Amino acid sequence: METINKEQAKELINQTNGRIFSATYIKKDMSKRIMNARLGKHYKSKTGKSAPYDPDKYNLKKVYDMKVKDFRIINLNTLISLSINKNKYVIKE
Numbered sequence: 552m553e554t555i556n557k558e559q560a561k562e563l564i565n566q567t568n569g570r571i572f573s574a575t576y577i578k579k580d581m582s583k584r585i586m587n588a589r590l591g592k593h594y595k596s597k598t599g600k601s602a603p604y605d606p607d608k609y610n611l612k613k614v615y616d617m618k619v620k621d622f623r624i625i626n627l628n629t630l631i632s633l634s635i636n637k638n639k640y641v642i643k644e
Contacts, residue, residue: 577629588614
C-alpha cells in the first residue's frame with residue numbers, strides 16, 4: 552500500500568477516466584462507507600436546476616455509485632483509502 556495525501560488522491564480520482572474505483576471514507580453521520588464508484592456519468596437534475604453550491608469549493612467529489620446506481624458525493628476531507636486499478640492507497644492527514 553502506498554501512502555498519499557488528499558490532493559494526490561483527488562488527482563488519482565480525476566485520472567480514472569470513467570474506470571471503476573473503490574473509496575473508503577467517513578460519511579456525514581460519522582459511519583464508514585466503502586463505495587465502488589466511477590466518474591464520467593452525466594447527472595441530469597430532475598428539477599432542471601443546478602446545484603446551489605460548487606462541490607470543489609468544499610473538497611467534495613460527485614461520483615456515480617455502482618451498487619446503488621445513483622449519484623453520491625465523496626467528502627475528500629474524510630477519505631481513508633482508495634483502490635484504483637488494483638493499486639491500493641492510504642490517505643494521510
